Amino acid sequence: MNASSVVIAAQRVARWRSAPLPWLLLAALAALPLLSPSPNFVRLLFTTFLWVTTSMAWNLVGGFAGQVSFGFAVFYGMGAYTTALLMNTGVDPVPAFAASALSAALVSLVVGVPAFRLRGPYFAIATIGISEAVRVVMTNLSFTGGASGYRIVEHRPFHQLEHYYSALLLAALAFVISALIAHAKFGLGLQAIRQDEDAAADLGVNPYPYKLAVHALAAALTGVAGGVFARYAAFIHPAGVFGFHTSVHILLMPVIGGIGTVWGPVLGGFVFGIVEEEIVASFPQVHLLIYGSLLILIILFEPGGILGGLGKLFRRFRGRR
Amino acid sequence: MEDADPILEVDKVTRYFGGLAAVKDVSFKVRQGQIFGFMGPNGAGKTTLFSMIAGALKPSSGKIRSRGRDITGAPAFKLIKLGIARTHQIVRPFREMTVLENVQVAVHFGKQAVTGRAAARERAIEALGYAGIDQLANYPAAILSVGHQKRLEIARALATDPDLLLSDEICGGLTHAETSEMLALLRRIRDSGTTVMYVEHDVKAITSVCDRIMVLNYGRKLAEGTPDEIQNDPAVIEAYLGTRARGRS
Numbered sequence: 426m427n428a429s430s431v432v433i434a435a436q437r438v439a440r441w442r443s444a445p446l447p448w449l450l451l452a453a454l455a456a457l458p459l460l461s462p463s464p465n466f467v468r469l470l471f472t473t474f475l476w477v478t479t480s481m482a483w484n485l486v487g488g489f490a491g492q493v494s495f496g497f498a499v500f501y502g503m504g505a506y507t508t509a510l511l512m513n514t515g516v517d518p519v520p521a522f523a524a525s526a527l528s529a530a531l532v533s534l535v536v537g538v539p540a541f542r543l544r545g546p547y548f549a550i551a552t553i554g555i556s557e558a559v560r561v562v563m564t565n566l567s568f569t570g571g572a573s574g575y576r577i578v579e580h581r582p583f584h585q586l587e588h589y590y591s592a593l594l595l596a597a598l599a600f601v602i603s604a605l606i607a608h609a610k611f612g613l614g615l616q617a618i619r620q621d622e623d624a625a626a627d628l629g630v631n632p633y634p635y636k637l638a639v640h641a642l643a644a645a646l647t648g649v650a651g652g653v654f655a656r657y658a659a660f661i662h663p664a665g666v667f668g669f670h671t672s673v674h675i676l677l678m679p680v681i682g683g684i685g686t687v688w689g690p691v692l693g694g695f696v697f698g699i700v701e702e703e704i705v706a707s708f709p710q711v712h713l714l715i716y717g718s719l720l721i722l723i724i725l726f727e728p729g730g731i732l733g734g735l736g737k738l739f740r741r742f743r744g745r746r
Numbered sequence: 747m748e749d750a751d752p753i754l755e756v757d758k759v760t761r762y763f764g765g766l767a768a769v770k771d772v773s774f775k776v777r778q779g780q781i782f783g784f785m786g787p788n789g790a791g792k793t794t795l796f797s798m799i800a801g802a803l804k805p806s807s808g809k810i811r812s813r814g815r816d817i818t819g820a821p822a823f824k825l826i827k828l829g830i831a832r833t834h835q836i837v838r839p840f841r842e843m844t845v846l847e848n849v850q851v852a853v854h855f856g857k858q859a860v861t862g863r864a865a866a867r868e869r870a871i872e873a874l875g876y877a878g879i880d881q882l883a884n885y886p887a888a889i890l891s892v893g894h895q896k897r898l899e900i901a902r903a904l905a906t907d908p909d910l911l912l913s914d915e916i917c918g919g920l921t922h923a924e925t926s927e928m929l930a931l932l933r934r935i936r937d938s939g940t941t942v943m944y945v946e947h948d949v950k951a952i953t954s955v956c957d958r959i960m961v962l963n964y965g966r967k968l969a970e971g972t973p974d975e976i977q978n979d980p981a982v983i984e985a986y987l988g989t990r991a992r993g994r995s
């Protein structure tokens with residue numbers, strides 16, 4: 426059994442399930458507030474939807490196109506600060522989110538334009554460099570309060586459910602985008618690039634603009650997630666939204682769930698979103714170490730993530746009969 | 747009669763790898779509607795020549811033109827749009843995709859740049875049928891036999907809708923029956939209007955199917971002519987057929 430057959434099996438499982446499942450899930454999550462859940466539970470789901478969104482966004486670049494990024498915090502942070510700054514000048518949330526998408530996409534080009542010209546690990550390395558650089562700049566930028574952070578004052582009453590539905594809508598949008606892309610021309614082109622860039626070029630795929638485009642798209646989604654978060658939190662600071670741990674979280678989720686698939690990052694995002702706070706609370710000093718070890722274990726033993734493992738089980742079960 | 751703008755014109759093309767000239771001062775013209783064959787011992791430079799024509803490698807010097815247009819050093823993804831496609835001697839399927847998806851990529855990004863998914867699938871199935879592997883459409887490409895993967899190479903290249911197809915050793919490792927099927931396929935491709943360039947070691951195969959043949963040796967052009975002329979060329983017999991015969995004993 427090799428890795429590719431596992432991925433294919435996982436894709437089969439995913440495709441087989443994918444018809445009514447997303448709609449049921451969306452309906453259930455949309456109806457959930459009817460059960461009057463505790464505000465704390467709503468908050469947990471709100472954060473989870475944002476994680477799921479960034480997880481799917483990362484997967485577009487890292488999973489479909491095979492371009493591993495350690496710098497998605499840059500987009501999350503850009504989105505957060507863009508929304509924060511605009512809302513404090515009186516801009517409405519939705520246009521502010523759109524501006525977040527735009528600013529994050531623009532930043533993605535700063536990384537992508539030089540790094541995607543090169544083959545090999547340059548992109549991954551560049552993402553680390555730029556994300557540290559941006560964090561340092563933001564830590565020292567006075568008009569956003571530097572390291573001490575930035576407060577958002579919204580002159581409207583706070584409705585938790587409004588935030589809940591914004592995040593759910595965003596996650597649904599990310600899902601639709603990723604599901605539509607997966608089997609369309611764009612997605613096939615990306616997957617061809619991941620699997621054999623030269624062979625892809627030999628069939629007419631121009632890898633460079635494709636990588637730039639998918640990177641910008643992922644950045645835009647991540648930027649909006651940052652914006653939605655900023656509005657909810659009403660306070661952001663560089664060590665949080667721009668922190669390296671944010672990048673690690675965003676990369677870890679799709680890996681946990683199963684990269685390169687539509688459902689894997691959703692699964693990974695939910696699992697992570699629900700246990701993350703517990704882990705940080707229980708292991709405040711070493712939680713990044715735990716994530717790092719988890720990452721290594723998955724890559725070594727189950728590169729297909731949860732979905733890959735399920736696919737294996739599914740086939741073993743079928744094989745028995 | 748000279749063709750004013752041949753589909754391919756290679757003019758004193760040279761490619762160095764370090765100090766080694768893998769291809770040295772090679773010139774030739776391919777006319778539309780031919781099957782143009784390339785022979786030569788291992789390491790003669792056939793694949794290197796194909797890679798330069800198809801845009802995977804840049805020549806160190808020389809010019810390559812197609813229908814009068816300079817395409818020297820143009821990248822592969824642009825040449826596909828001009829109707830030049832290649833297969834790989836060492837097969838390179840997208841292993842995590844199905845056979846059908848492999849070909850869909852070629853339809854989507856080929857000369858016609860088909861966008862719609864349904865249309866792309868339809869064309870892809872057509873190309874698979876043409877290459878004789880449509881029954882394998884939904885299998886993962888990774889599990890195909892080498893023979894089938896070679897057919898997949900052809901199906902993908904054809905699905906880009908080429909005017910010039912460069913096929914590199916598509917019969918290597920095939921049985922006798924499979925080889926004759928492949929050759930019949932090449933003829934069909936030519937008869938449908940696609941010019942074919944064909945590298946093969948099997949002398950019988952290449953002389954039976956080609957309209958014209960060029961022999962390479964140590965990166966240089968040794969001879970060019972009809973299959974008959976090539977088979978009776980003393981230099982070819984000495985350098986290629988001769989060493990092959992000796993190598994066998």
Ligand SMILES: Nc1ncnc2c1ncn2[C@@H]1O[C@H](COP(=O)(O)OP(=O)(O)OP(=O)(O)O)[C@@H](O)[C@H]1O
Binds near residue numbers: 768786788791793795
């Ligand atoms: N990427 C490369 N780097 C260095 N040397 C190379 C490279 N590609 C080919 N060569 C060398 O160039 C020469 C020509 O190789 P090429 O693959 O073109 O020969 P060929 O005629 O296709 O041989 P075969 O019949 O074995 O396929 C060989 O000496 C080979 O070792």
Ligand SMILES: [Mg+2]
Binds near residue numbers: 793794
């Ligand atoms: Mg070769």
